[in-house]
Amino acid sequence: MHEMGIAASLLDAIRAELARYPGARATRAGLRLGEYSGVDRESLSFCYGVLVEDSGLAPLALDIEFEPRGRDLDLIYLELDDE
Amino acid sequence: MSRIPLERKVLGENDRIAAGLRERFAAHQVRCLNLISSPGSGKTLLLEKTLGSFRPDRRVAVLTGDIQTDNDAVRLGRYGFPVRQITTAGACHLDARMVDRALEGWQLAGLDLLLIENVGNLVCPTSYDLGEEAKIVLLSVTEGEDKPLKYPGIFSRASLMVLTKIDLLPYVPFDVGKAVEYARGLNPAMDVMELSAMTGQGLGNWMAWLDSAATHGMP
Structure with missing residues (x-):
């Protein structure tokens, strides 16, 4: 929710x-998501996918480590x- | 391509504000408790009975959160203590910034107990530190006794589980022993209390727990 x-x-x-890191562009981010964090992994992935598109940061993949x-x-x- | 290892809290901004609140509460010796439960578990009625049991000179205040309406603040405001409604307009939880704003104009030096009634929800409020000293989770006997297994986040964090509406136990198939077993399986140090705000059964234990928390910190 x-x-x-x-x-x-x-x-x-x-x-x-x-x-x-001025001038750098991120291509991938890693998130540690605890089972008891109160956050649903699938829902977060969906919401991240929606928001990142208009963030100016896309394409920026998200890895979730459960x-x-x-x-x-x-x-x-x-x-x-780095290029 | 280079990988930069980090350890940054995603809710770091909320945590920063919560840490500021916690410092202010400590400076003024205010005990802050965050009550969390499903909608309809009896948070507001318990707080009504609690306020109604306090002496008029008790230094207590309440913040109550809901998505819409100030109905709970109206109910709780009848007892002569400072009460403010936080209407989240859609958000399913309180966050530290909402609490910080809601406290504007209140003199913390005049309080020794601040009770926060979170938005009715067992999931989202779990993630947000409000600067409280302890989280208290309420579980009514009209819910399933397996709620601790279904919502382990809050039951693993709460210092106290209050089983509410126990006057209804003769009419519902709720297994108190199982509920306690499930909760303590996640959180062995958790205190457990049973009460009925409607009949007053167990309310004395609750008031004693609150007095102890307000005077000595967490039991």
Whole structure:
């Protein structure tokens, strides 16, 4: 239900990290999603797919690393296109 | 192509505001409790009975969240204590910024207990820290006793599970033992309490728990 807001927060986090690398473009982001985080993986993937298209960051793939019994909702990596 | 390892909280902005709230609550020795449950589990009635049981000079205030209407604030405002409604206009949870805004103009120094009634929902409120000292989850006996298994996020985080509407136990197939077993399977340290806000059964234990939490911190 709140996954659209979570997806927007994820894009904000990605932008904040990217700001540390002026001129760089991200091609892939990694998210650690805890089973007990209160966030549904499928719903978040759907919402992220919708929002990223108009974010100015697309194409930017999202990998979700599921953490059994975990509570995390963390951006854990960005892959940058160095070229 | 290069991969940059990170450990950044997606809800870091909410967590930052919540940390600020927690510091303010601590500075003024305000105990803040966040009540979470399904819609209709009896949060508002329990808070009504709670406020009705306090002495008039009790330093308590309530924030109550709903998607629409100020009905709950009207109900809770009858008891003479400060109450504010947070209407989320569609959002299925309270977040720390909503709480921060709702506290504007209140003197925290005049409080020792702040009760937050979250939007009725067992999923979304789980993700958002409000700066509270503890989350309290309510589970009514008209729901299934397997709710802790279905919604492990909140039951693994809550410090206290309150089983409500126990006056209805003779009429519903709710297994209290199973509910407690499931909840403690996720969260062995969780306190459990049974009560009926309607009849008053168990309300004394709840008030004693609140008094202890307000005076000494979490039991």
